[in-house]
Amino acid sequence: MIASQLSSDYIPPLRTSDSAQKALDRMAEFRVSHLPIVNEKEFLGLISDRDIAELTDLNEPIGSSGLSTIYQTVNEDQHLFDVIRLIHEQQLTVVPVIDNKNNYLGLITLTTLAEYFAVITAIESPGGIIILELGIRDFSLSEIARIIESEGAMILSSYVKTFNDSTKLELTVKVNKTDLTAILASFQRFNYHIKASFSQVSRSDDTMDRFDSFMNYLNM
Numbered sequence: 001m002i003a004s005q006l007s008s009d010y011i012p013p014l015r016t017s018d019s020a021q022k023a024l025d026r027m028a029e030f031r032v033s034h035l036p037i038v039n040e041k042e043f044l045g046l047i048s049d050r051d052i053a054e055l056t057d058l059n060e061p062i063g064s065s066g067l068s069t070i071y072q073t074v075n076e077d078q079h080l081f082d083v084i085r086l087i088h089e090q091q092l093t094v095v096p097v098i099d100n101k102n103n104y105l106g107l108i109t110l111t112t113l114a115e116y117f118a119v120i121t122a123i124e125s126p127g128g129i130i131i132l133e134l135g136i137r138d139f140s141l142s143e144i145a146r147i148i149e150s151e152g153a154m155i156l157s158s159y160v161k162t163f164n165d166s167t168k169l170e171l172t173v174k175v176n177k178t179d180l181t182a183i184l185a186s187f188q189r190f191n192y193h194i195k196a197s198f199s200q201v202s203r204s205d206d207t208m209d210r211f212d213s214f215m216n217y218l219n220m
Contacts, residue, residue, distance in 0.1 A: 003083055004076035006116060007097040007106035013038040016063025020052045023062055032093040043096055043104040046070050073098045076105055083108050122156035128180040128199035132171045132192050147186050153177040
């Protein structure tokens with residue numbers, strides 16, 4: 001997935017003639033803290049609500065206000081991971097997408113990213129989640145997939161979390177089975193450390209408690 005495939009123009013960019021108040025109103029309307037400034041098609045920069053809040057006259061055009069602008073963008077053919085890295089490093093709520101001529105093409109928002117990750121991580125598909133802790137040198141996704149497939153299941157999605165100054169990592173896998181009993185037993189036979197597991201064997205009243213536990217784990 002590249003940036004151009006997720007960019008959208010549903011949030012109108014600002015013009016240099018727009019007032020600071022208009023910029024704040026638009027940010028509030030679309031629930032973002034950053035907006036791009038565009039001249040015709042040319043991308044000029046990205047401003048934040050914090051910059052605007054420092055102005056004494058909100059009726060002043062942003063083009064003549066002396067606001068500092070940042071030039072954080074991604075090119076249309078950059079990978080989605082570059083977008084995520086930029087959002088994380090610069091604490092952005094939107095990322096402008098430009099072409100090779102610095103023409104503005106659209107924005108990628110946090111909401112768009114969340115929707116995309118809900119798809120690629122198979123959030124809406126029924127199944128179970130297993131979190132394994134293992135050494136970096138012991139990590140073999142093909143071996144883990146073989147164990148899961150030997151129990152008649154398949155991996156729907158997976159991701160790895162590493163830690164600074166540690167030789168350990170966490171692998172989270174989602175499989176297409178809700179009953180994880182056999183899969184967990186297989187991992188134990190092969191001496192894998194199962195850090196956590198979440199399944200929906202039945203639709204009992206504790207389903208929501210299991211989901212809350214998983215979300216609390218992710219927020220740790």
